[in-house]
Amino acid sequence: MFQRRCYTRCDSSCPPDEMDSNIPAVVKSRSRLSIARLACGWSRQAWLALALLALAAPQGVEAAAAWVESVQVPAWVVRNGNRLPVKAGLPLEAGDILTTGPKARLLLRLAEGSLVKLGPNAELRLQALKPPSAPGGLFEGLLDVVKGAFRFTTTLLSKAHRRRLDVRISNVTAGIRGTDVWGKAAPDKDIVCLIEGEISVRRGDDDAITMSDPLSFYVAPKGQPPLPVRPVDPDQLRRWARETDIKERGPALSVDGAWTVYLESLSSREAAARSRATLEGRGFPITIQTAQVGDKTFYRVALAGFRNWQGAVAFKDGIADALGFRTAWVAEQ
Structure with missing residues (x-):
């Protein structure tokens, strides 16, 4: 059974069309990394x-x-x-x-x-x-x-x-x-x-x-x-x-970033591909991930690799929301 931790703006519920009693919704607090910086440089x-x-x-x-x-x-x-x-x-x-x-x-x-x-x-x-x-x-x-x-x-x-x-x-x-x-x-x-x-x-x-x-x-x-x-x-x-400068908790992607913003979940592979093409034209390196829930397959349009939870949420609440993805959610991979 597919397992994940997911995070949304108002609660920890997953997209209604993918709800499954075996998928826990857990909000995990993240430890904060304190980095001492000079005025315009690093220590x-x-x-x-x-x-x-x-x-x-x-x-x-x-x-x-x-x-x-x-x-x-x-x-x-x-x-x-x-x-x-x-x-x-x-x-x-x-x-x-x-x-x-x-x-x-x-x-x-x-x-x-x-x-x-x-x-x-x-x-x-x-x-x-x-x-x-x-x-x-x-x-x-x-x-x-x-x-x-x-x-x-x-x-x-x-x-x-x-x-x-x-x-x-x-x-x-x-x-x-x-x-x-x-x-x-x-x-x-x-x-x-x-x-x-x-x-x-x-x-x-x-x-x-x-x-x-x-x-x-x-x-x-x-x-x-x-x-x-x-x-x-x-x-x-x-x-x-x-x-x-990229802010420490800004919406930045890195190679080892562990957080993903799922913009939408679609039942059609073709619709997901069209969404991906549109978003890539706007400068977002999109991936499509599949999820099996019962006998249904969903195609998730995702932006993966956020460095931290705060940055992923900032993207979801800012850019993703402005693009019209009202049901986007954040998950740690």
Whole structure:
């Protein structure tokens, strides 16, 4: 007999058309994970944890130059002319174009261990990604931020690797030698903020400017000369960081996420396939799961892989409800 734990907005009942006396409805409280963070970064212990996690890349991405570590949907990848929803664990390659929708976020990991974050309504083109051909070799890449906010951060693991990486923020190119850089291609200006380390920035044919003072930023207004590099206000930096950070309990998907939002349960495989196609076009990596209840087979349209219960419920009560899925429910796999 199919067993599950399910969670809904008002009570712990399962969809009426799938009710079965042998399916318990249990609401389980989840222990809270407390992570101490710096104003715009992680503590040293968290960095160490990330470095250890990087040693075990998700299955199937061992040879990839980069992959998606976490995604707060909706987000898409364009590859060879095909536009598909982004899913956690997706291997990335040179030529991929990543876009995010409103309130969406992306967390990418490069093969050398560094992290790349992308904020909402953004577009990132992976113009070049070339992992080292031998241990100790050079990781090379060119990331093109067409619009939106991004953040590049090295980890303890990536600091031991050599890299030649440029990030182009609209008309400004930043040579990444720093360990923590935030930037944004905005409609009226391009911004590069050095949080830690060192970078060189250049707009077009202008002379390159070396930035080595932590917590300083460069602004190039559209159609005007760049402004002098100056210190960034801590409150402004916190606001910028929130544009690219995925909240700990936000509706994000990860490779090892154990929570699923079931959007609807249908008796027709064809109807479920149509629903899946529609939702994938909107940037949601949908799966269809079958459930046998008595002599009936149901096809569940699901979004799996939420990192925690709070994030799954946030998605169900927010996006899923806005899409018209009033009877969606959450379950732990």
